[in-house]
Amino acid sequence: MSDQSYSAAAPRTSKRLRSTAWTRYLFVLPVILFLLVFIIFPIVYNLILSFQNVTVYNFKGHHAFAGLASYIKTFKDPVFYTALGNSVLFTVLSLVFQFSIGFALALFFNRSFPGRGLMRSLMLLAWMLPVVITASVFQWMLNGDYGVVNYILQSLGIIHEPHSWLSENGTALLSTIVANIWVGIPFNMIILLSGLQGLPEQLYEAAKLDGAGKMLQFRHITLPLMRPTILILLMLGIINTFKVFDMIFIMTAGGPVNSSNVLPIYAYQMSFTKFQFSQGASVSMIMFAILTVLAVIYLRMSSKEEAA
Template identity: 70%
Template sequence: MSQPRTLAGKPGLSRRFGRWNGYLFLLPALLFLAIFVLFPILYNVVLSLQDVDVYNLNGEHHFIGFDNYEKVFKSSVFYTAFRNSAVFTVLSIVFQFAIGFALALYFNQKFPGYSTMRSLMLLAWMLPVVIIASVFQWMMNGDYGVLNFLLQSLGIIDEPRSWLSDSRTSLLSTVVANIWTGIPFNMIILLSGLQALPEHLYEAARLDGASRFAQFRLITVPLMKPTILILLMLGIIYTFKVFDMVYIMTAGGPVNSSTVLPIYSYELSFTKLEFSQGAAVSMIMFIILVFIAIAYLRVMNKEEVQ
């Protein structure tokens, strides 16, 4: 009776297949990264080193080196956008993290209805950014916004203010909306980390007479450090490249008072039709985020060594 033929009968073929089968499973993911991640980055690098604009979009493109970067660095709008991006990112991350951590500590306790309240908190994170930005734009409207009505009722302001069309408050208004959006994400990540902490350490600390603040400072914060670093890293990357929230609420105005780097890149590319200069701004943002990622990896390596 004949036996079925298998790869076991061909040791050379079996070894070759065993050597490459792992790479075959990785092939779809590698193709996806190459097409949708690596190619756009490389194309943007090439575009930033050429002279592509509306006049020669379909014509011949010349290599001009770092001239686009030089033009960008000579523009005062770039430094305004960079400062706005830094302020937008720092304020958003600080308040999102602080409020999210406080809520995570609160919901880490057992009380009636805590699961329902925790689920309701996630609604802000589940809503599309377009809806959130439109709601905040309506709330901060200078003519009929509910924010002016509330502040006037409390006696904080005497007359209505145009929060989004005032250069002094336009950027801070977008920060408030972005903070509200990011709080649930910070809360759920930190809450997951808190629930994974070993309870016996707190029991031992309570037996030794440690206060709740001492338990938080000496147990919770050190053990939560990896989770906190990851959360801050993700928050900085996401917030630094926020476009939709700011564009819907203010479109970068008035007079570039709320223009952040993604808005500036968009305006160069699709308003002024200076595609190569817009690509140069995008590459500057990419380089900044790469340095932030490198700093994060170095901190994590030091934590692992300790």
Template identity: 45%
Template sequence: MSTALTPAPAAAPVPAPRPGPPARGGGRRTALLRWLFVAPALVYMAAFFGYPLVRNALMSFQRYTPTTYFTGEAPFTGLDNWRAVLTDPLFTDALWHTAVFTAGSLLGQFTLGLALAVFFSRRFRLSGFVRAVLLLPWLVPMVVAAVVWRRILDQEHGVLNGLLQTLGPTDGGVPWLSSPSVALLSAVLVNIWIGIPFNMVILYGGLQEIPRELYEAASLDGAGRWRTFRDVTLPMLRPVITVVLVLGFMSTVKILDLILALTSGGPADATQTLGTVTYQMSFLRLDFGQGAVVGNVLILISAVFAVLYLRANRTDFGHGK
């Protein structure tokens, strides 16, 4: 007669003990170490960014000239500098020129840069070499590029006018840099030529990060090239587009060296921008207080777009809304 063996019931799992709160001394030590690691960057930011910003803001409320600079007694003038600058026709014209120059430059740089990025995203022979050649405008210093283009756009001896006269579209040379109605457009075209490589490189990198599976799925759904570009490429490229446009804006709105080397703000102040007006008021008129006002306006404009960039960047990468 056999007896059946019944298995013993399994033991209940023992819950793992919960970690207790960290020791108060260890938490303080960790926080102190974090601040020590961040301290060099904070000191650098305060010394090279914070102090100049505060000093420039204070200077805009003082009558700051070479005399008061060396004596160390710049009288407080309240809003006189701001009132004088904001009612100056030179400032209002420069504000409009800056808006036109920035909008035209960003539109041209982004459009052509995106077109080239899409073009080079398809492999073909010598694509790497051609792409490297197109980077040359970005590697040339701004002043050098402006001087070269000043020679190219010269009305009498410029290469461009010589080419136009050879082809026959014009009888005389076009006053690219000497006509108030054409000079600002010429400056925009030169800045577009300089900024295309930056847009192309960043957008090309963004295109390489788009999964190929999305294009295959769009092809299976019967989507054409334009629909694929509109419904797949642009939405996936949105964070990169935001970065390109905001960084391009912040570097273009304060541009100075290109305008000074190309037209010096002329003719008849037709290419004066906020950057050149700051230079003119500070180093030609020697009124540093009014120059600081224009500088503060530039800082405020850049700060607004920096905040917009941070909000858009946070939303695009899914860190909140």
């Protein structure tokens, strides 16, 4: 190719490359706009709001900078620690039972037997139902006057008089935990089952030839190979469970006397019941910080897992 032809083709090639680059940016633009409008902007606005003194009286006026006043007020409120403790208890108990029962069901459905597909589909109904329906059904079942749970327990002689499960301090939070466990079991089962079905059968056949029983196979083959799936599932479970709002709000609204109050409901109460918008924003940012720390821990654990 002559020098003249090369010099004429070079600008066209450069222009074509720039056009391709702009086309790529246009494809990414909707995602960037979505992140800016629905994720980054609310977080930044909430952060700014938490450092101001915004109430229902000055909502449309000038918002003076208040520093850490909202955070200090939040940390001095005993209800905050009640909600934090309930959130931790709600998350831990829900995850323990969701994961344990989900893993047991995943191991069960990993075997071939007649009707496995139908039974697995029926198990998914609990996860597919909207939360408002599930919470309303459990609210009806646990009602102290006409709930089916009291009827069954009294018929079996376990209790002698009906209990108001959602109106008593000792059982309100536990009732919401039971409902959340029921919702989360199918999700855990499906994720773990997909991980189990991807494990190589050759390892189990070799273990059988070496005389390893079911427990040894589970301990030395299944658990180590399922570790990445388990870590992802637990991390997602912590994030989703720690921020549960609708289930508890419909069933107990955080009562009675804050016995089932959790951080999302506490933030809602501060913002939309007491109209202390800055304090509600500070509670949301505290939740965000907690979940961010947990996410960072998970990322470090997963990076070490990949390096190993």
